[in-house]
Amino acid sequence: MYQKTQEWIYRHARPLDIARWQYHFENGSKDNVIKALSFYQNNDGGFGHALEPDSWNPNSAPIQTWVATEILREIEVTDQSCSVVQGILKYLASGADFNDHSWSNTVLSNNDYPHAPWWHAESESSCKTDYNPTACLAGFGLIFAKKSSQVYKICKRIAQEATEAYLKGGLLDDMHTVLCYIRLMEYCEKIDEQVIDLEALKTKLREQVSYSITKDTSIWETSYICRPSQFFNSRDSIFYEANQKVAEYECEYILKTQLDDGSWDIVWSWNNYPEEWAISKNWWKANSTILNYLYLRGFERV
16 A cells, blocks of 8 residues: 555655655655654744644744654754754744743634634634643753753743642643643653653653553544554653553554555544635645554564
């Protein structure tokens, strides 16, 4: 099915996702991914323009900027001088969409453009928590900002506040916020300063991931649920051992749910903006296809 998938990607995906596909599976250039990503970046350094396909807002927003950090991580960008990275740090340092403790999950200007209901500024979606995407953005700043910079100090403080809040509280119900804490953990593993209680965070996240993954696989195909791939995509992960059975099952699930055209379907949709949703759905399908192949590769199934 690889050829079918390749055909689907080249016919339907955005240039950015074609570049990601090429990087991962066709010996493509990392620079081409960065260049394609840069076209979603605004002059303030933040990202918009439907980089996150459920919001067509062209203005910068923390969630859109978080998506950019995920792509940079995916292709293993480590160069602190990268112009896209420097732009993100500029946005984080600017104070835009920031209340001194967290970056906003949604922004008011979302309402002016086609968007999913959960990105409406007044939405009460469960994914709208203080640390989604703040915990991840703080971790990004710890990796890429100079220690002497103000943005590093801000990100360090926020990382500490976020970790303390999580360790003091119960397990989280929102898988998106959980992923942000996992990213914070992964970023902090790579820095040479002990900013947070990393071992305590790892211990709680092990419990959290097992709690968050939907064990009832009978509803995976029809419901918006949490699969192991939300959190990890190889047997090397610290989360694999406790979730081995369901993680291995996900390989079978991915293979059996691949469509005849080589892509995978999306289980959510928007009620409004049907024309825009038809376009966004293909963008999501391309992203899902890339992540599914990366998961299968991580488990030595492709």
